[in-house]
Every structure is written in structure tokens, then in C-alpha cells.
Amino acid sequence: MPINSMSYNTYSFSEITFVLQHPSLGQFQLVGETVGTISFARAQDSSSHQVAHDGSVMTSKIVTRHGTMSFTAHQDSALHRWLQNAYNYLMNAYADPDWAEFSGRCESNTTREVTTFSHASIQKFPDVNYQQQGQDVTWNFLCGVIDTEHA
Numbered sequence: 001m002p003i004n005s006m007s008y009n010t011y012s013f014s015e016i017t018f019v020l021q022h023p024s025l026g027q028f029q030l031v032g033e034t035v036g037t038i039s040f041a042r043a044q045d046s047s048s049h050q051v052a053h054d055g056s057v058m059t060s061k062i063v064t065r066h067g068t069m070s071f072t073a074h075q076d077s078a079l080h081r082w083l084q085n086a087y088n089y090l091m092n093a094y095a096d097p098d099w100a101e102f103s104g105r106c107e108s109n110t111t112r113e114v115t116t117f118s119h120a121s122i123q124k125f126p127d128v129n130y131q132q133q134g135q136d137v138t139w140n141f142l143c144g145v146i147d148t149e150h151a
Contacts, residue, residue, distance in 0.1 A: 015109040018071075020079075024098050025089065028082045035079065036072040036136050038106055040115055040146050043067040065145045069117055072136040080137050087122055102141060112151040119144025 018038060021027035043066050050058045073079045090099055102120035107113070123140040 017107045017109075018104070019106075020102060020104040022086065022098070022102050024093070024101070025086050027104075028079055030079060035077075036074075038071040039069070040106075040117070040143075040148070041068045041070075042146065065147060067143055067146045068123070069120065069141040069143050069146070070138055072138050075135050075137045080139075083122070083139055087125055090122070100142075100144065113148055114151065115146065115148045117141075117143040117146045 015031075016035075016038065017029070017031050018035065019027055019029045042064070044062060044064045046062055046064070048060050048062060050060065052058070073083075093099075100119050100121040102122075103118040104116070104120075106115045106117075120141045120143040123142050126137045126139055128137075129135050
């Protein structure tokens with residue numbers, strides 16, 4: 001009999017695949033590199049309660065899939081430079097319909113989750129800091145659609 005018969009899992013950020021694409025700019029893909037965090041947040045609750053004067057409760061299902069995506073990247077990373085160029089291109093582009101056309105996916109082999117997003121736009125150019133040590137830069141996106149599936 002083995003000494004330790006307990007099963008365990010190991011989470012590794014290096015098993016995260018992140019793809020960001022845009023019809024006018026191409027795509028950027030990374031696999032667990034130069035990124036500190038990737039997060040997705042829904043903008044609204046999925047349900048709400050309305051309480052009547054007699055105390056009865058009506059539950060409403062709210063079908064919404066929009067929200068935000070943010071990630072931190074090293075200030076000297078290829079991803080940060082790609083996004084700087086993308087932002088500058090889109091701010092100067094004549095075609096405004098390109099503004100909210102980012103889409104992509106974030107896939108975790110460890111958790112077997114796949115999050116896709118579309119109709120995304122850069123919320124604002126990230127804050128810039130210059131100091132003794134290199135820093136991470138936070139990019140925030142508004143996403144029209146965010147979906148997460150579990151395999």
C-alpha cells in the first residue's frame with residue numbers, strides 16, 4: 001500500500017493559453033508568460049428579488065453576459081507593446097466600428113475552463129509608472145459578451 005494514497009492536483013499558470021484578436025490588428029497569443037493575472041468579471045447579477053408588501057418574493061432571472069476583462073503584463077513585454085500599438089491604431093483609425101471588435105479566449109488546462117469574450121474594447125490606456133524596478137501594467141477591457149464553459 002502506498003504511503004500517501006491521497007490524490008492531488010497542481011495548478012500552473014504556465015498551462016493558461018490566452019488569445020486576443022482583432023480583425024484589423026491580427027492576434028496575440030501567449031501561454032502563461034509575461035502576464036501576472038487575467039480576470040473576468042460580470043457586470044450584473046444573474047438574478048434579483050422583488051419583495052411584495054405581504055412578504056412574498058418574486059425571483060427574476062436576468063440574462064446578461066457583459067462585463068470586464070483585465071490583465072496585468074510586464075511593462076517590457078511583447079503583449080504590452082502590441083496593445084500600445086493597437087490602442088494608438090484604433091484611436092487614430094477612421095473606422096469607429098473597429099473600436100469594440102476585440103475577441104478571444106482564455107483556456108486553463110488545469111481547471112478545464114474556457115472563457116471566451118467578444119465585442120470588447122480597451123476601457124482606457126493604462127497608467128504609466130517609471131521607477132527603480134520594472135512593473136506590471138494593467139489593461140482593462142469592456143466586453144459585450146463573456147462566456148465560461150467547463151469541460
